[in-house]
Amino acid sequence: SSRTRPTRLERCPWNEDAYIISPPNVQVKHLIDLSPHKQGLFHFQSWSSIIPPLCIEYGRGQNLLDMCAAPGGKASMIAEKMEGDSRLVVNEKDRKRYEKMS
Known part of the structure:
Protein backbone atom coordinates (compact mmCIF):
# COMPACT_ATOMS: atom_id res chain seq x y z
CA SER A 1 0.00 0.00 0.00
CA SER A 2 1.20 3.53 -0.72
CA ARG A 3 0.66 4.47 2.93
CA THR A 4 3.55 2.24 3.97
CA ARG A 5 6.02 3.65 1.45
CA PRO A 6 8.21 6.62 2.41
CA THR A 7 6.92 9.92 1.10
CA ARG A 8 8.96 12.51 3.00
CA LEU A 9 12.33 12.85 4.74
CA GLU A 10 12.88 15.61 7.32
CA ARG A 11 15.80 16.46 9.59
CA CYS A 12 15.11 15.62 13.22
CA PRO A 13 14.74 18.92 15.13
CA TRP A 14 16.68 17.69 18.19
CA ASN A 15 19.41 15.57 16.58
CA GLU A 16 21.33 16.89 13.57
CA ASP A 17 22.45 13.37 12.58
CA ALA A 18 18.93 11.91 12.40
CA TYR A 19 16.14 12.13 9.86
CA ILE A 20 12.49 11.30 10.22
CA ILE A 21 10.82 9.24 7.51
CA SER A 22 7.14 9.92 6.94
CA PRO A 23 4.59 8.50 7.18
CA PRO A 24 5.42 7.06 10.64
CA ASN A 25 4.20 3.56 9.69
CA VAL A 26 6.61 3.23 6.75
CA GLN A 27 7.99 -0.28 6.35
CA VAL A 28 11.78 -0.60 6.36
CA LYS A 29 11.55 -3.29 3.67
CA HIS A 30 10.91 -0.50 1.15
CA LEU A 31 14.24 1.10 2.05
CA ILE A 32 16.77 -1.66 2.75
CA ASP A 33 17.50 -2.31 -0.91
CA LEU A 34 18.38 1.32 -1.66
CA SER A 35 21.98 1.70 -2.82
CA PRO A 36 22.99 4.20 -0.07
CA HIS A 37 21.77 1.77 2.60
CA LYS A 38 23.67 -1.14 1.04
CA GLN A 39 26.79 1.07 0.99
CA GLY A 40 26.41 1.72 4.72
CA LEU A 41 25.69 5.42 4.29
CA PHE A 42 22.67 5.23 6.59
CA HIS A 43 20.98 2.80 8.93
CA PHE A 44 17.64 2.59 10.67
Whole structure:
Protein backbone atom coordinates (compact mmCIF):
# COMPACT_ATOMS: atom_id res chain seq x y z
CA SER A 1 0.00 0.00 0.00
CA SER A 2 1.20 3.53 -0.72
CA ARG A 3 0.66 4.47 2.93
CA THR A 4 3.55 2.24 3.97
CA ARG A 5 6.02 3.65 1.45
CA PRO A 6 8.21 6.62 2.41
CA THR A 7 6.92 9.92 1.10
CA ARG A 8 8.96 12.51 3.00
CA LEU A 9 12.33 12.85 4.74
CA GLU A 10 12.88 15.61 7.32
CA ARG A 11 15.80 16.46 9.59
CA CYS A 12 15.11 15.62 13.22
CA PRO A 13 14.74 18.92 15.13
CA TRP A 14 16.68 17.69 18.19
CA ASN A 15 19.41 15.57 16.58
CA GLU A 16 21.33 16.89 13.57
CA ASP A 17 22.45 13.37 12.58
CA ALA A 18 18.93 11.91 12.40
CA TYR A 19 16.14 12.13 9.86
CA ILE A 20 12.49 11.30 10.22
CA ILE A 21 10.82 9.24 7.51
CA SER A 22 7.14 9.92 6.94
CA PRO A 23 4.59 8.50 7.18
CA PRO A 24 5.42 7.06 10.64
CA ASN A 25 4.20 3.56 9.69
CA VAL A 26 6.61 3.23 6.75
CA GLN A 27 7.99 -0.28 6.35
CA VAL A 28 11.78 -0.60 6.36
CA LYS A 29 11.55 -3.29 3.67
CA HIS A 30 10.91 -0.50 1.15
CA LEU A 31 14.24 1.10 2.05
CA ILE A 32 16.77 -1.66 2.75
CA ASP A 33 17.50 -2.31 -0.91
CA LEU A 34 18.38 1.32 -1.66
CA SER A 35 21.98 1.70 -2.82
CA PRO A 36 22.99 4.20 -0.07
CA HIS A 37 21.77 1.77 2.60
CA LYS A 38 23.67 -1.14 1.04
CA GLN A 39 26.79 1.07 0.99
CA GLY A 40 26.41 1.72 4.72
CA LEU A 41 25.69 5.42 4.29
CA PHE A 42 22.67 5.23 6.59
CA HIS A 43 20.98 2.80 8.93
CA PHE A 44 17.64 2.59 10.67
CA GLN A 45 17.24 3.25 14.35
CA SER A 46 14.30 3.64 16.69
CA TRP A 47 13.95 6.65 18.95
CA SER A 48 14.60 4.38 21.95
CA SER A 49 18.12 3.80 20.59
CA ILE A 50 18.82 7.39 19.55
CA ILE A 51 17.91 9.07 22.85
CA PRO A 52 20.28 7.33 25.35
CA PRO A 53 23.54 8.36 23.59
CA LEU A 54 22.30 11.96 23.59
CA CYS A 55 21.86 11.88 27.39
CA ILE A 56 25.44 10.88 28.23
CA GLU A 57 27.91 13.53 29.41
CA TYR A 58 31.02 12.46 27.51
CA GLY A 59 34.50 12.97 28.90
CA ARG A 60 37.97 11.45 28.87
CA GLY A 61 38.66 8.15 30.61
CA GLN A 62 35.07 6.95 30.86
CA ASN A 63 34.02 3.33 31.05
CA LEU A 64 30.64 2.86 29.40
CA LEU A 65 28.52 -0.29 29.24
CA ASP A 66 25.71 -1.01 26.78
CA MET A 67 23.80 -3.99 28.20
CA CYS A 68 21.33 -4.31 25.29
CA ALA A 69 23.68 -3.58 22.42
CA ALA A 70 22.24 -5.36 19.38
CA PRO A 71 22.01 -4.54 16.59
CA GLY A 72 24.67 -1.90 17.37
CA GLY A 73 23.27 1.49 16.38
CA LYS A 74 23.23 2.87 19.92
CA ALA A 75 26.78 1.63 20.60
CA SER A 76 27.96 3.17 17.32
CA MET A 77 26.52 6.54 18.32
CA ILE A 78 28.18 6.31 21.74
CA ALA A 79 31.56 5.26 20.29
CA GLU A 80 31.47 8.17 17.84
CA LYS A 81 31.12 10.68 20.69
CA MET A 82 33.59 9.11 23.16
CA GLU A 83 36.77 10.99 24.01
CA GLY A 84 40.39 10.01 24.54
CA ASP A 85 41.06 6.83 26.45
CA SER A 86 37.42 5.98 27.16
CA ARG A 87 36.20 2.42 26.81
CA LEU A 88 32.88 1.01 25.60
CA VAL A 89 31.85 -2.54 26.47
CA VAL A 90 28.84 -3.97 24.64
CA ASN A 91 26.76 -6.93 25.71
CA GLU A 92 23.77 -8.70 24.23
CA LYS A 93 22.03 -11.57 26.01
CA ASP A 94 19.83 -12.65 23.10
CA ARG A 95 21.86 -14.86 20.72
CA LYS A 96 19.93 -13.95 17.56
CA ARG A 97 20.28 -10.23 18.30
CA TYR A 98 23.96 -10.72 19.18
CA GLU A 99 24.60 -12.26 15.75
CA LYS A 100 23.32 -9.05 14.13
CA MET A 101 26.26 -7.20 15.70
CA SER A 102 28.99 -9.42 14.29
